[in-house]
Structure formats: structure tokens, C-alpha cells
Amino acid sequence: MNSSAPVFAREPVTRERAVRAAMVLADAGGIESLSMRKLARELGVEAMSLYYHVKSKDDVLDGMVDGVFGEIPLPPLGAEWKSAMRDHSEAVRSVLTRHPWAIALVDTRTSPGAATLGHLDGVIAFLLQSGFSMAMAAHAMSLLDSYVHGFALQETSLPLSESGDISAATEDIIRQQHLMSEAFPHLAAMAEELILKPGYAYGNEFGFGVGLILQGLETALAAAEESVRV
């Protein structure tokens, strides 16, 4: 399981290759397992050599975040905006859950890279040509991004893994059910009546939220157009 053979060796070290290797390491072992020393070994080089290509570990982390944003396709210009933004939200969510370390990293990074800026630029462009004013575009992006990032945050911190195999986690939960129903009766009721039922998967909440937000934006957009027309 543990790849002791440097996968990224051979080819010369560059900042880009270092960032890619760091993303692979973080995907495999979590962000807390990523060290400059391990990253160097993966690249077939000593730790100190990295500093020739990269300013610091923070520089690597910045690159990783930008790499994540680079993976997200932009909504295609000309598409109907509601369904395009729905698909886009799903794409962002899936990228963030594919790289669970990214959402925590965003918090500390304050210098966005080219891919991040390009991504923002593309979404703004899409909304403007869909009839959004600048202010409405800002509203829409802030609202949707906050929701999608926040949802990914909640989703990755759930004790359960994928929708299917809740078995291990639920066993623990059920064993604590007695204590819980005394101390936290409403939480226990929600668990029993809803969350622990066979059909339930937390991921399904995403569709409800995105749908509600898009519907609300459509209403706000129509109201803004109306007030302009008058």
C-alpha cells in the first residue's frame, strides 16, 4: 500500500512536478502526512534540493490549492445559467471531496494563483453574459461558493465514509444510542427517524441546497430586471 518506490523520480525536478507529487501524497495519506522530506524522497532527491525550485512549504501548499482550482471545468458560455451553475456546483463539490485536504488549506492560503484567478474570471464572465449585473454576480458567487465549500467541509468531516458502508460507523453510533437519547433526545430522534434509515445519504442534501439557492437567485434576478424596467 505504501509506495516506497519514488514514482516521480527520473524526470528533473520542477516546481510544477513538486506540486503534483505533493497533491498525490496528500490525496493518499492526508495533508498532515505531507512533509518536505517525504516529498523530496518521492521525487528521488534530498529534501534540501526542493528549496532550489520552491520558496518554502507554504509555496508548495499555494501551488496545491491552485492545482485543485485548475481541475474544475468552467461553465460553458452560452449555456442556460441555472443548469450550468448546478453542474458547476456539482463539479466543485466533486473536486473538493476528491482532494479533501484542499478545503482546509484554503483557510490558510491568502495568495491565489493563476488557476484560481482564471477560474473566478471565467465564472464572472459566464454570469455577466447570462444577464447578471455585477452586483448580482457577486451575490451569486459569494452565496454559491460559500454553500458548496461549506458543504464539502461538512461532508469530509463526517465520521461515515461513502453512502454504502456505514456499517462500521453506525455500529458505534447505535451502541451510544442509549446515552444519546437521554442527553440529546432530538438529535437521537433525528438519527433514528432519518439519518440511520436505509435510504439516507448525507450527499443527497446537496441537491436540495443548490436547488433552493438557484431558485432564489432566479427570483432575485427577475426582481432586479423588473425594477430596472420600471
Next chain:
Amino acid sequence: MNSSAPVFAREPVTRERAVRAAMVLADAGGIESLSMRKLARELGVEAMSLYYHVKSKDDVLDGMVDGVFGEIPLPPLGAEWKSAMRDHSEAVRSVLTRHPWAIALVDTRTSPGAATLGHLDGVIAFLLQSGFSMAMAAHAMSLLDSYVHGFALQETSLPLSESGDISAATEDIIRQQHLMSEAFPHLAAMAEELILKPGYAYGNEFGFGVGLILQGLETALAAAEESVRV
């Protein structure tokens, strides 16, 4: 500025006191500056002594997250649900921006503490007695929590500090304005026409989002009641 005198010394060490001191240290110097050794010094004790009261550093981090949730007041039973949930959202946001490390920590912690569970229990209780079904309560909490946490995440990672003194940050931005307007024209336009205008503060976007979500929930709630009545 740097408090070299142990503020929490004197009184005996307990898990609770260790967690409180850790929160103060993280508030002051950021989560990455928190070490077991510094925490011990703050408590007037050697690092190894902490392990008598606390299982591990992760145990301290779990306690810190729970401490943050313990600071959030619950919506008062009996209040009108929309304004109560609006106030509650604002309360959560203000706690999370007061402890900027909390939002990043949530990501890694998977074992909620008593305050966290109690908080969830209280919100569920409030929604149920406000007429929400169990499924609608789950929808509302997932949606609102995701949005509020996500907004706090965005807000703390902004390069700008408080609404007033954007001067230092904007200076940088303006200096890069030329490069940006070439590479990212729409982003540059949004900055120029909206974000850099005197009146703008990102925090104001919060009200728009919460309002839209609450409005959407009210509509969904009415629709659900309607379908039951039929």
C-alpha cells in the same frame, strides 16, 4: 505583545484549563503556532505533564472545537423561526470569525464533543417546535450550516482585514491592476466596479445569502404543509 508570563499558572492543570489556554494561544498566534510545549509553558508546567490530563494534542484540538460550539447561544424556543435563525446564523458567523482557527479545525475532527452535540440538539428542537418536519429540519440545518461555515471560511481567507482598513491590501491590488485586467478582465472589472468602491464590504454579502436561504426555506415549508393538507 508576546505574553512570556504564564497567564494560566497558579491554579492546578486540568483538561478544561488546558483547552481554554489553547484557545487563547490559537486566538493570539494562529493555530499553527500552538504547540504542546508552548501550551505547557502557559500553564506553568513542563510539556510532558500535559499528558497526564490530556490524551494527545488531537484531544486538545477536539476540546477546542467543542469550546467554540459551547460559545454559541441557541435560538430561544418560542421565537419566530425566521428571525431567530437569522440571528443564530449571525451568532455562528461571529464566533467563527472570532476564532478563525476553528473552521479549519472542524475539517479534521470527527468526534464531536458534548457542547457540539448539545448545540445540534438545541437547533433541532427549535426547528421541530417551529413546525418543521424531521426531513425539513435536516434540510434546513445542512443548508444553513454549510452556508454559514463556508462564508466564514471565505471571510477569514480574504487578504483584506476589517471593512475599514483595506488600504494596505488594496494598494497591492491596485499595483497589480494592469496585469490583472489583461489576464483576467472580468475579475478586474468586478474589482474596479464593485469591490474596490468605497462602500463595499464583503461581510455585507452575508445578509443577502441568509435572507435568500430563509426565504427559500419558508417557501419549501409552506409547500410541504400544503401537500400534507391535500
Next chain:
DNA sequence: ACCTGAACACCGTTCAAGT
């Protein structure tokens, strides 16, 4: 131009030992 060894100032944690 690219890489390295040695070194510095840190980490979290264990464990046997002190009072």
C-alpha cells in the same frame, strides 16, 4: 545550474523515575 551534508531550532510522544 542543480544538488547535498551538516546543522539549528523546533515538533509530539513515551517511559521510567521522581515527590
Next chain:
DNA sequence: ACCTGAACACCGTTCAAGT
């Protein structure tokens, strides 16, 4: 019961030195 010193296996980073 509560605290400690010494020690282990790690960190990120600098710097002079190698090819």
C-alpha cells in the same frame, strides 16, 4: 496523584560546499 528529564523519531529551513 501529579509532575519531570532524558530520549526518540520526526519536522522546516539555512548555508556553505560540492559537481
